[in-house]
Amino acid sequence: MNSPDVAAASRTAVDGYFQPDADPGDIKAFYAANGFLVMERAFDPDQVKALRLEATDICRGRRGAIKNAERLSDDLSDPEVLRRFLCIHFPHKASEVVRETLFNSATLKVLTSVIGPNVKCMQSMLFIKSAGKPGQAWHQDEDYIPTRDRSLTGGWIALDDATVENGCLWVIPGSHRPGVLWEQEWHGDRRFDCSDESVGFPYRDEDAIPVEVSAGSVVFFNGYLLHRSLPNTAPEGTYRRALVNHFMSCESHLAWGPQPDGVSSAKWDSRDVVVVAGQDPYAHRGYAEEHEVILRPDGRSGCLDWGASDQRVYRDE
Numbered sequence: 001m002n003s004p005d006v007a008a009a010s011r012t013a014v015d016g017y018f019q020p021d022a023d024p025g026d027i028k029a030f031y032a033a034n035g036f037l038v039m040e041r042a043f044d045p046d047q048v049k050a051l052r053l054e055a056t057d058i059c060r061g062r063r064g065a066i067k068n069a070e071r072l073s074d075d076l077s078d079p080e081v082l083r084r085f086l087c088i089h090f091p092h093k094a095s096e097v098v099r100e101t102l103f104n105s106a107t108l109k110v111l112t113s114v115i116g117p118n119v120k121c122m123q124s125m126l127f128i129k130s131a132g133k134p135g136q137a138w139h140q141d142e143d144y145i146p147t148r149d150r151s152l153t154g155g156w157i158a159l160d161d162a163t164v165e166n167g168c169l170w171v172i173p174g175s176h177r178p179g180v181l182w183e184q185e186w187h188g189d190r191r192f193d194c195s196d197e198s199v200g201f202p203y204r205d206e207d208a209i210p211v212e213v214s215a216g217s218v219v220f221f222n223g224y225l226l227h228r229s230l231p232n233t234a235p236e237g238t239y240r241r242a243l244v245n246h247f248m249s250c251e252s253h254l255a256w257g258p259q260p261d262g263v264s265s266a267k268w269d270s271r272d273v274v275v276v277a278g279q280d281p282y283a284h285r286g287y288a289e290e291h292e293v294i295l296r297p298d299g300r301s302g303c304l305d306w307g308a309s310d311q312r313v314y315r316d317e
């Protein structure tokens with residue numbers, strides 16, 4: 001990867017790398033065609049530094065307990081702590097520093113351009129992904145977080161420069177357009193974590209492009225876009241940290257999380273959301289806390305607890 005400044009100067013909006021002063025119409029047009037874009041310099045170096053420090057404090061349990069995580073001794077060094085984590089879900093519920101990222105101005109500019117004026121957030125994920133940690137196989141986020149209007153949008157904030165070597169995102173441009181959720185199955189591939197892999201789609205791995213970005217950039221991607229990440233193969237002691245926030249339109253119901261007893265699928269609307277822009281037409285329903293901060297398993301031992309119904313065997317077993 002080029003140095004961040006050289007890379008930023010040599011790119012144009014044509015390849016999907018935008019600056020915070022970009023025209024909202026250009027943002028919307030590129031995203032509609034490709035299903036992703038990069039907003040460079042959305043967060044400045046001081047904000048990135050603060051988020052990295054916060055990430056370490058979250059992993060140490062200093063922002064409250066993390067479900068499924070062992071209690072760690074204060075004697076452990078930061079690298080020893082970070083090495084134990086791949087991904088923590090819902091850090092915005094524990095950390096004000098993380099929660100503030102939902103309201104980042106460059107982020108809101110993109111979200112209101114590609115979703116509409118009314119936007120809510122339902123999820124955040126903090127990826128530490130230290131050297132040797134796995135990636136995530138091909139998937140579409142709407143398989144996990146369904147919206148009614150295909151408005152699901154990930155905002156992937158790079159806390160380190162993300163490169164092919166350390167496991168950046170890969171996307172298949174335009175793969176969101178058919179609006180099909182492809183079948184999923186267990187991959188049996190040690191390069192990837194416990195989540196299933198999307199299969200049967202009409203694209204090849206060669207159609208994918210790596211989205212290398214410098215720290216402080218945000219990769220936005222549509223919930224139907226096929227994307228994956230590969231393992232971090234960078235030297236020991238390095239990280240590919242990213243904070244991913246997920247957003248959708250306020251107009252859509254959110255049938256996600258524990259379905260309340262006696263509520264039909266059509267009426268199911270999780271209220272564990274944060275409105276980040278505009279108006280929420282369902283504000284009169286109030287808001288709730290349904291999810292807790294939880295560690296995501298990164299290997300076979302945890303896969304069965306993560307919703308796998310079958311026996312998960314790796315290809316080399």
Ligand SMILES: O=C(O)CCC(=O)C(=O)O
Pocket residue numbers: 125127135136141154156167168227228229242244
């Ligand atoms: O950061 C990664 O390695 C994977 C992130 C991802 O696939 C997602 O947020 O949907």
